[in-house]
Amino acid sequence: MKKVFIILSILLLGGAGAKAQQKADSLKVVKLEEVVVSATRVSQNAPIAYSNVTEAQIKEDNAAKNIPAILQALPSVVSYTEGGTAAGNTALRIRGTDASRINVTLNGMPLNNPESQEVYWVNLPDLSNSLQSMQVQRGVGTSTNGTASFGASVSMQTLGGRPKPYADISTAYGQYNTLLLSGAAGTGIMKNGLSFDARYSYVKSDGYIRNGKVDHKNLYAALSHYSDNQLIRLIYMNGIQHTGITWEGIDPAMLFVDRRYNSAGQYTDDNGNIRYYDNETDNYYSNIGQLIYSRYLSHSLTLNVNLSYNHGYGYYENYKVGKSFSNFGLDEQVIGSSTYTSSDLTLRKLMRNDFYVGGFNLDYTLGKLNLVLGSMYSYYDGVHYGRILWVKHNEDIPAGYEWYRNSAVKQDFNAFFKAEYRPLDNLSLFAEVQGRYIDYQMRGLDDDLMDLTNKNYYNFINPKGGLSFRFAGYNELYGSFGISNREPLRADLKESLKGGASRSITSERLYDYELGYKYANSVVAFSANFYYMNYKDQLVQTGKLNDIGYKLQENVPDSYRTGVELALSYTPTYWLQLNGNLTLSRNKIKDYTVYYNQYDNQTDWNYLGQVSETFKSTDISFSPKAVGSFSVTFRPFEKEDISFSFINKYVGKMYYDNTSNRDNRLQDYFVTDFAASYTLDANKIGKFDFQFFINNLASVKYSANAWVDTSKFADGTQAVYKGLYPQAGANLMGKIRYRF
Template identity: 75%
Template sequence: MKKVLFTILITLFYCTAMYSQHKADSLKLVKLEEVTVSATRATSKAPIAYSNLSEADLKKENAAKNIPSILQTLPSVVAYTEGGTGIGNTSFRIRGTDANRINITLNGMPLNNPETQEVYWVNLPDLSNSLQSIQIQRGVGTTTNGSASFGGSISMQTVHSKPKAYADISTAYGQYNTLSLSAAAGTGILKNGLSVDARYSYINSDGYIRNGKVDHKNLYAALSHYTDRQLIRLIYMNGIQHTGITWEGIDPEMVSKNRRYNPAGEYIDDNGNVAYYDNETDNYYSNIGQLLYTCYLSNSLTLNANLSYNHGYGYYENYKADEKLKKYGLENQIVDGTSYKKTDLIRRKLMMNHLYAGNFNLKYEKEKLALTLGGMYSYFDGNHYGHILWAKYNQNIPEGLEWYRNESDKKDMNVFVKAEFRPITNLSFFAEVQNRYIDYRMKGMDDDLMDLSNKNYYNFVNPTIGASLRFAKNNELYASFGISNREPLRADLKESLKGGGSRNITSERLYDYEFGYKYANSVVAFGANFYYMKYKDQFIQTGKLNDTGYKLQENVPDSYRTGIELTLAYTPTYWLRFDGNLTLSQNKIKNYTAYYTIYDPETWDPIFPYEQATKFFEKTDISFSPNTVGSFTLTFSPFEKEDISFAFVNKYIGKMYYDNTSNPENRLSDYFISDFVASYTLGLKKAGKMDFRFFINNLASIKYNANAWIDTYTFPDGNQDVYRGLYPQAGANLMGQIRYRF
């Protein structure tokens, strides 16, 4: 299949050269493209803290990495990966806020999974190569579609149709047998206004830690039709990911002995030897279809209407040793006259979901006023179920036995209106209000045979106001205040239903205050943004994992995040550029009570009814929220007439706790890492261009852990057993890339 697709694309490279450019005005085309994402993006005059990345930015320091790793040098962003490299399972936080509270849209359409409210980038491998631009907003921002924005929002836009035919093919190879192949081609905009764009990517790697393997494929195709006043685009994206299970983490003692160890799939065979189950894997098949429509109804009125359908099917398979049969609703198994209460088994947990969404926005714009009215409706249908594939002690367990199944559906609808008013040239006012309603229902049994049937309804009003003032030519002041509300996740709700929580799970609310200053001229650009984020019933991570690696959360009544974000870009001469940012923050919970479930020391089961020990903290640090995050990049371009550059990319992450007790034993050390990128572009005159890039990641081979979890077992006598998992990152590793384009 791979060879066939590459043959088709490479053939298309040469065939597309015969097509001519459409006569529509290029500026109008750009504006039509921008309308597609305008409802989810901040304008240059909006009082919002944001960063923009262009298509060139996304490609210049990237080879095979997932989106979180590409964003890691932006203000207040902390990226991490389970497998130790920038591919496979990766995620990130903004201002200490985890990924399930970051709103993400693709072409203005919601991309977050409605149940987990997170985007799993591993399911859309090499997505960055299909993107034209990304805008990252920090704080409440201007989000109008999809899940709530509590730490930030990310608006992604897929590639534009280019005026002329083009082709782009690249290959990269690096350590851990990492191979990346990508091929793209397009017809350009034809005389009849049609254009076709396609791209295929393949990524394979052994990974840094054992079983950190990846086998990823991604297909992007778009059919577009342009007129001077209208754009219609049909997009299809397919992602196939096969990844080794890496979410279990590594015990700290083992990290000091073997940083590449991974317990996933490990068991003791009948001869007493350590063995590994080879198919300890996570698998997902993603299909996304979008129909985008943009039309200039008049010189001042624009309509944007979109439909999308996301289908996902996936499963993970693993070997479980010494499992209690009653956990699976099974009787003791009698084999050769012996009765067994426990058995080794291989199980597969599966999910299938459908997400249907439609939105529209109508924008009116004159010199002094821009007014947008819009709305969205989405329907999610999800199924979770599990099969037992094999059991070591098996009297009457049928192959493929389904031991649980639960279903859910979620309706999410909102309407919004936002306005920008400029009474004078240098002064802008911004206001936005969204009303969002959620109907979320679950039924059926969870994997522990507990009934999940429940109904949840939420209605939120989310307003934002702000103003910006430009003065003395290159200076700007801005301020904003926003409120955002967010419903609990599926995992939070189901854990609450089962009892043992410190309190019932409820929705959370954020009051976000932002104040900033910007200065920019042709040589230097400087920004300072102060934020104060006050929460009511914020979800914070307990540090404990469920069996799929999700960090369980709980509400805390009173907490806040406050800090200052500094950014600087300085280009004193053509051969030197400096880009940097620094975030200094405090992230605190007030009057926090930590709860510890008490377990029976013989069975290690929770004592029922659930007993809990407590510990009170007047003020404590929020987990996974470093007080200092910084990045700076030095770029050297030594030859004025040669397209060659060298970049040193540096990132510093301060110490952070991985529970909420401010216990130094439960803290990740700070780390400072540097990457090196060398780039050279060779012009081939009429034959296109060749790009050569060489990467050294973690140049100094720093040994650091980017993420962690903790699970505490408390017993009636007050003693505790504490289990921790760390995620070691790869040392110095190399990668080279060659790219040809015309």
């Protein structure tokens, strides 16, 4: 990257006598790329647990994988998929916290949906091929834009301009008819300072689970202009995803019959034959535009201004069996001499949203002092509505009948101030404070015809501070403390408004204590990070899902997560590299009360109210006590770019509700992936990369996620419904890439 801007400076300024000044100017512009994401990232000496991921590492073992699967080797990360492969719906947890509690920014601007507070990676397929770097911060991290970080934050930066024209074409093919086609090209930085870069990707797969099909397209384009002290970049991204519905999971008993079974869209026709609805799909169209402006105002002061617009439109469509007309506000249907109170029907639930973001940050550096001041405002306008496309027993219901509609407006304003001071060369002090205000208003009817109209206002102050001390050349000690506050999700709020809710939903607070040690030289790097995350009114998953796959949550007054994260990298020689990490943790809720819906019997299901059960101490759902990763990479020839890697992942046992019930526990699993790569340098015509992957080499049979719903009856019996998400066995993938 440094060479890019040295070349640019020479082109712009010209003259052999000015080379020294040109080099100095080029170094300034190099830093402007860093300013784009500086507000959401931490420096090398910050007292925060973090991992940096480079462009080379992103592409290293990536073939038709979404971001969560790429990050799974990092400390405390657990990734999982709905459809069994990394090409479809994927998500991740960090330190046991789910994706709705992980802040994600792209070029410093929020990417989380303001209502679900989650990033659906499937909506931006093959985004990884457009990235030049990522930083994952664990714990509350540094102040960032968008939803609060409650377990981690992920800062992503897209590719910048290159010094020369280039092209990059790749194709990959693997089992389950998985196909990836990707092409990228760029003009390089021209004499006038302009650079244009574009990439297009297409991903298609049948998926492991029945109906786990994938049909994705992604377009990325960036127009940049570089000058001595300024960078302007306009970015456009378009994602189109069509994915089969796989969120229902599989009954545990069915795993022994058919691991690839999926009940979504299943019905019985009039002749008693089992059929499947063809268009049981989830669909989303995403359009993102970003304008980035970075400039050196003086030798010590830099400015970064960001504008972002995200337009999304999506729907899912499925077949429902025997649904009562009263659920949709409809009268009984009389056809001839028959009266029908229920019917099979086809539904489409839709959503549309517009998300506007504007923000800036000023970075001032003078000697041993660095100050950052920043602010962001966002405005979200979204609508949810449902239509009935087809009714089996239909007298007078019009096609496309709309039975519900609700909308929401969410405004988010934050401002932060950061300071880093080095009173001694080996001592760094860090402090920051963020203020955040949220105005979230909902109105209209939900799909069960319940009124959602309500107004919610939140004011949060989030302070952080810490220090790091370096000694004896390669050693560093650090410690930090931070407070983070977070508002509930849309799903949490709307479920709490409805009848029978056991308690109201409120905001939550986290007190995060971190203490760490690092050692690094040219051969070995080791780190140990101890954390204690104490929560007030933490929102934890109940184990239940609503009808479109949202994970329902509830506040628990007193809970904590504590553990140690160990990481080691060892490169004793050019042909061998070892990398590993291990997280050991304890995740508990104190004085927890769980509520169950109670009914009269399993025949009539007349609702009687709720019954409760109290636990003095219990494990937090989806929080394994042990998570680890270990990889071995061999490079047998010093002068040949060829490598063989074994990437191992271990995830310990974890409960999928908060009762510590062994019947509601996923077994631990240890999975090994294999990757081989060879690069042929064809000199003047470019380079060819050949890669071969075996995912789940030992074909381990495991499930990485689950849900459970328990109901009680007056006679003391209960009904338990579960869904597990089995992952694919051993599967192969080959990839060829050409670049110049």
